[in-house]
Amino acid sequence: MDWRKGGSSNNVEIDSGGGGGGRRFGGGRGMGLGTIVVLALIGWIFFKNPMALLDQGGIQPGAGGQTGVPAQVDPEQKDFVSAVLHSTEQSWGEIFREHGATYVEPKLHLFSGGVSTACGSASTAVGPFYCPGDQKVYLDVAFFQQLQDELHSSGDFARAYVIAHEVGHHVQKLTGVFDKVDQARRQGAPMDGADGLSVRQELQADCYAGVWANHSQQELNWLQPGDIESALNAASHIGDDTLQQQAQGRVRPDTFTHGTSAQRVKWFKTGFASGDMARCNTFAGEP
Template identity: 75%
Template sequence: MDWQKGEESQNVEVDSGGGGGGRGFGGGRMGIGGLIILALLGWIFFKNPLALLDQSGGQPGTSAPSSQPAQVDPQQKEFVSRILGSTEKTWGDIFSSMGRTYVDPKLDLFSGGVNTACGAASTAVGPFYCPGDQKVYLDLDFFRELDTRFHSSGDFARAYVIAHEVGHHVQNQLGIFAKVSQLQRQGVPMEGADGLSVRQELQADCFAGVWANRTQQRLQWLQPGDVESALNAASQIGDDTLQREARGTVVPDSFTHGTSAQRVKWFKTGLQSGDIQQCNTFSGPL
């Protein structure tokens, strides 16, 4: 992947440690946005997200566990910046075509732990998006795990991870987070093979595919094997694959992100169409 062709974003922040000054919802306690993100966190690890977030509810001044100044290689930061910049250009153009304005997210590079508007999170959470502060959070150590644990090397696999989290920001901008919250209050389950969380995650995969399609048309930056590396990354992080690896069994009732086949399917749907209208995962079978 010739990622140097990407536009460089000015929205990448390197966390200075101490939790980054996160703030809480509703007078310092976690509100509905935080509750939604609890169901969505644990993007990679099959763990209870409540165990991964600080139980203080993200009160101001609360430090994330083992938070420390992020040590970021300049080339890695440039890579993240150019991938994020490419998403800003792509989604800015798409929103403009719909008569809307896309507000760029921030991307926080942290190490060990970080405070967010959704609570304090550790590296174990993996990359995630917090709707409360409209930030993507990423510990670059995750990329090493992507190589070693998930056998998904390559720049485009890493770019897919960023684009997926930006996909959640797009959902937030489009009001999908608010609709999911409303449906949850009406009793629609978050977890499960047909739950809201799975549908929301698969849509973010589809949005990542839309980004890949549109950006490739504009920059022509992909090389042989790049698409395969991203598809492999998607297949390695399905709920069924992770549960089988961790437990030896698969429990569909606890799914939060979709199966490996579903994640590949929806990323390919966006990649092949380049059309967000094809990403309606909330209607019909998955």
């Protein structure tokens, strides 16, 4: 992925570690990577729905804890994140204009260790997430390095897919999907499970990531051989079924939150092949 072809976003924030900045939980880093458990943890942190995290304790409203340290961001890492975010701004800005709407650009907040958000305080273990309360994408600066070192997943486009998926949640917020799902959750609608709203919401964000990939490629022609495969490989390795089988030796569809490997690949490919967000209605029919 020749990401340097893209422009730079003005919406990347770097946590200063004070005031409204990051917070730690228990003083630890929160990810015990290095064993087979890593597969389950990566499944937990990848693209987690913040509403589910609120339910399950991953984001704690009003939580205390130690003040986070300033995020030390490698300049090239910041440039990469800025380039990908700028591309999402360009793509979704155009798509929204075509539909007679205005795209409100999200902020992307880089932090280290922990962070305080409008959704509450979150530790590094939460991983990349979107907070609808402040319309920001949150990303720990160590996350990409951990993907490379622990899971040997260092492809630029796989990393871009992470960002694009979270921006997909922002698109859901702007189009009202996010609030409708949250309302249904509060009214007792089933979230988890193979047919749950959480799975459908996550798969739509995967599809939106594919829509972005289509538009960005048309605009910049920046994808290189193997890039799409790297994103599909990432999607296939973080399906609920694959992660549960590897971590537990069995699959429990009633606990699914993100969809199977096949579903995640299918919906990313749907978005990429069509470039049409209307094709991303994961809430109709079988997910």
